[in-house]
Amino acid sequence: MAIEFAGIGGSQAYDLLKKGTISGKRVGEIATPFGLSQPIYQLSEGPTDFYFLSRHGEKGYTFTATYVNYRANIYALKELGIKQIISWSGPGAINTKYRIGQYVVIDDLIDETKQRKSTFYENKGWGFIRQSPVFCPTLRKLASEALTNLKYDFSDGGTYVCTEGPRLETPAEIRKYASFGCDLVGMTLAPEVFLAKELEMCYAAICYVTNYAEGVTSKPFKPGELFEGLSDEEERKAVGKAVTQFPSLLREIAKNIGNAQKICNCQDAMQRYKKAGIIGSDWHEWVK
Numbered sequence: 001m002a003i004e005f006a007g008i009g010g011s012q013a014y015d016l017l018k019k020g021t022i023s024g025k026r027v028g029e030i031a032t033p034f035g036l037s038q039p040i041y042q043l044s045e046g047p048t049d050f051y052f053l054s055r056h057g058e059k060g061y062t063f064t065a066t067y068v069n070y071r072a073n074i075y076a077l078k079e080l081g082i083k084q085i086i087s088w089s090g091p092g093a094i095n096t097k098y099r100i101g102q103y104v105v106i107d108d109l110i111d112e113t114k115q116r117k118s119t120f121y122e123n124k125g126w127g128f129i130r131q132s133p134v135f136c137p138t139l140r141k142l143a144s145e146a147l148t149n150l151k152y153d154f155s156d157g158g159t160y161v162c163t164e165g166p167r168l169e170t171p172a173e174i175r176k177y178a179s180f181g182c183d184l185v186g187m188t189l190a191p192e193v194f195l196a197k198e199l200e201m202c203y204a205a206i207c208y209v210t211n212y213a214e215g216v217t218s219k220p221f222k223p224g225e226l227f228e229g230l231s232d233e234e235e236r237k238a239v240g241k242a243v244t245q246f247p248s249l250l251r252e253i254a255k256n257i258g259n260a261q262k263i264c265n266c267q268d269a270m271q272r273y274k275k276a277g278i279i280g281s282d283w284h285e286w287v288k
Helices: 013-019 070-079 137-149 171-179 192-198 233-244 246-257 271-275 283-287
Strands: 005-009 025-028 040-043 050-054 084-089 103-105 108-112 154-156 159-163 184-186 202-208
Touching: 005 013, 005 246, 013 050, 013 233, 013 246, 040 246, 050 070, 050 246, 070 192, 084 137, 084 246, 103 137, 137 154, 137 202, 137 246, 192 202, 202 233, 202 246, 233 246
Parallel strands: 005 050, 005 084, 084 202, 103 154, 108 159, 159 184
Antiparallel strands: 025 040, 040 050, 103 202
16 A cells, blocks of 8 residues: 655654664655655554654754755655655744643744745746645644544644744744744744645644743753753653654554545645646656
8 A cells, every 4th residue: 555644753853763762664865856855764553654754864963954955855755655744843832821842733834934945846937825724734633633532732723933043033033923923933844834735745743842932931041951941851851751752643643544534625736737737747847
């Protein structure tokens, strides 16, 4: 049976690979017109196989979000036949309704990145794709159901602002984003979600809250600690627990994905260009 579902791991995914918490056949890097993808693994636990890719590197935090090769990673998954992607990201909370370590199935995004390659369609006359909803409602529903089934603490809905990095945000920037209605601030989901949509792939993201953003709470500077003291030991334990639960969460989604009722239009995003004869059915030609 063809594999159509993949997970993209965020921060600490490489630790899960090293520990064997995530294990499977190493497919390896995939060569694409945009360079090599991160190594891809085929996981064969449970009734449904799925692929897994660690966004920041296989053996450590090799690439900060600014320098992840998003185009190569998404192209490689499409090449393997993937139609649905669940990713994870560990943002900071702007909205204090969220608890550290809590999952959030986000439903909107503001892109504040500045220098990333954000489209497959450079120097072409197509790619005007609606962004409402930003994240696939079919996969968001599946994610929420999986979190409920596993009895994991989560919040359904929230707006994520994606910043360039690798520096963290200033207090004034966080106040700005709060005025925009942003709930979480991270660095990884743009342009990843937009690239997936360009290739007519379903994409949703599950966030886990790693800390409160700069200026939201008062935290003393602590040299040598993660984020220089933005999170304390108890908060780091809560984050660690959330990360270690991701493999179970992905397996739960994979188990149910074949029976999910489709309530999205993700795989028709380029239909008007096909209908007009501007592009054909072979997606490779769209990005050639």
